Amino acid sequence: MNKNYKTAIGMMSGTSMDGIDAAIVRIDDDFNFELVNTHTLQYPDDVRKKLLQLANNNANTSDICFMDFVVGKLFAKCANGLVEKSGLNKDDVDFIATHGQTVFHIPQVIEMGGIATGSTLQIGNISVIAQETGIKTIGDFRSRDIAAGGQGAPLVPFADELIFKRNIPRVIQNIGGIGNVTVLSPKCDTFAFDTGAGNMLIDSVVNRFFNLPYDKNGEIAKQGKVDEKWLTELLKEPYYSKLPPKSTGRELYNEEYVQNFLKTAPENKYDVVATITALTAKTIADAYKNFVLPKTDIKEIVIGGGGAYNPVLLNFLKEYTGGMEIKTHKDFGIDDKFKEAIAFAMLGYCTIKNIPNNLPNCTGAEKKVVMGVISMGNIG
Ligand SMILES: Nc1ncnc2c1ncn2[C@@H]1O[C@H](COP(=O)(O)OP(=O)(O)O)[C@@H](O)[C@H]1O
Ligand SMILES: [Mg+2]
Known part of the structure; x- marks a missing residue:
């Protein structure tokens, strides 16, 4: 200073x-x-x-x-x-x-x-x-x-660049209501986009089936198993294959969207939450595969936002990225909720x-x- x-x-x-x-x-x-x-x-x-x-x-x-x-x-x-x-x-x-x-x-x-x-x-x-x-x-x-x-979005990458620099290839992944990634690497210009839903859909189904505001520490998802067939269905949402720059929000993931996808949901409510949690992780991992890895390798993922507190979500992300190194903002001395x-x-x-x-x-x-x-x- x-x-x-x-x-x-x-x-x-x-x-x-x-x-x-x-x-x-x-x-x-x-x-x-x-x-x-x-x-x-x-x-x-x-x-x-x-x-x-x-x-x-x-x-x-x-x-x-x-x-x-x-x-x-x-x-x-x-x-x-x-x-x-x-x-x-x-x-x-x-x-x-x-x-x-x-x-x-x-x-x-x-x-x-x-x-x-x-x-x-x-x-x-x-x-x-x-x-x-x-x-x-x-x-x-x-x-x-x-x-x-x-x-008009995303705006946070401007600060990510200042905070984390671009010395090693890393992605800064915010998991708030929406998932947003900033790609910082010496190998390419900084770019960023929304990966899809973050916690928004998880919150929505947890609220609907368990009358809770969110899945604290992934306790509910932990008790369910992923319905692979339904997950494949959910991944067909066209937003995920759109090329960046792109941003999304509640305009897409609204009540109607949730009601629609619940028509084909598994019966077990824990499985619904587990699958939706997996969906967030899978859309993030797929976004890296399709839009980031063609431009730069990734040495580490730095998670921020409320999703940093959901270990089930982070475990899915680890699995779907083939074991990439996952850190949180806390590892850099920044409170995950306040970046x-x-x-x-x-x-x-x-x-x-x-x-x-x-x-x-x-x-x-x-x-x-x-x-x-x-x-x-x-x-x-
Ligand atoms: N302990 C926790 N366990 C699991 N999820 C959490 C926890 N704390 C917060 N969250 C999730 O994070 C969300 C809030 O994250 P936040 O980064 O504030 O998002 P936004 O920027 O969209 O407001 C909550 O709605 C909830 O889904
Ligand atoms: Mg918030």
Whole structure:
């Protein structure tokens, strides 16, 4: 760390919609960083339920309007909680960088009125966060990349490159609601894409059959066995064979999708969870085989996100990759749940310094742009 550093709060809530992860980070002008503290705020049940309705295209315009402010207040509450817990006050924090909560993401170009464009919507209003925390707040990162012809995703590879460098061939595999991989290697340019569902489908079937929010430590999957025939069926989803750059979300893996595939599911509910867990691992392993290994070998996989806590999932991944070395962010001194929050702090750092922070090779954008919109902190 050199003397020229900023203290930032990065905040993230992904497609799992489990809650908000926040990290206070010091970042210097060489992008060295120091993690000061972290905090998580679970979404209240009714908020999560409404967000899922929004993401399933199953709510009204008035819900979007209202929830933008509700979620903004929750993000602010999370940031304020983190500042207090860290024994700091708001003046010690230079800025907040928030991903917000994606409620819809349409990276593919659609036409209307002679206009052709992709689109994306993250709620959690940044003016509300700036007002409630008194801290300058940066958000709405994805829009600028889409405006520049990109997919608006993935954005985290920018930080992965800074954190892990490219000295040995490795893949950084996030397993949140969706699975996202960043390929870092001296043998090729950095590239990244979504591998498919991460925990999202696991959460969905566990919720449906066991009335639990997720399969804690893979306890349920552990008790079932993989239905190979059904797994083969599930792998026919066309997304998996699409060439990168590509990204996906709840727009694909929605309620209807789950209801459809359950029609051919095995009867034993434990087998359903085991097979869906295997599906996540298999789609990741296949993505490496089809899209990564033709460009570079892989010395190690570094897992992050909540999926890092599911040993059954990681065992399947080991098996399907033919025994590749699997590490987690923890092995690099970074809490598995907070790398993305740290990444957004880094992206926000770039916004205030006017440094381009998208990777066109990862998002498909026509050029480098400075992503992020700023809402100023309170006066006085
Ligand atoms: N102890 C655990 N065992 C198994 N899965 C877990 C555990 N903790 C978290 N998860 C999974 O991780 C998900 C949250 O991961 P996260 O990285 O926050 O994803 P997102 O970025 O989509 O919010 C949960 O929904 C759950 O499926
Ligand atoms: Mg989360």
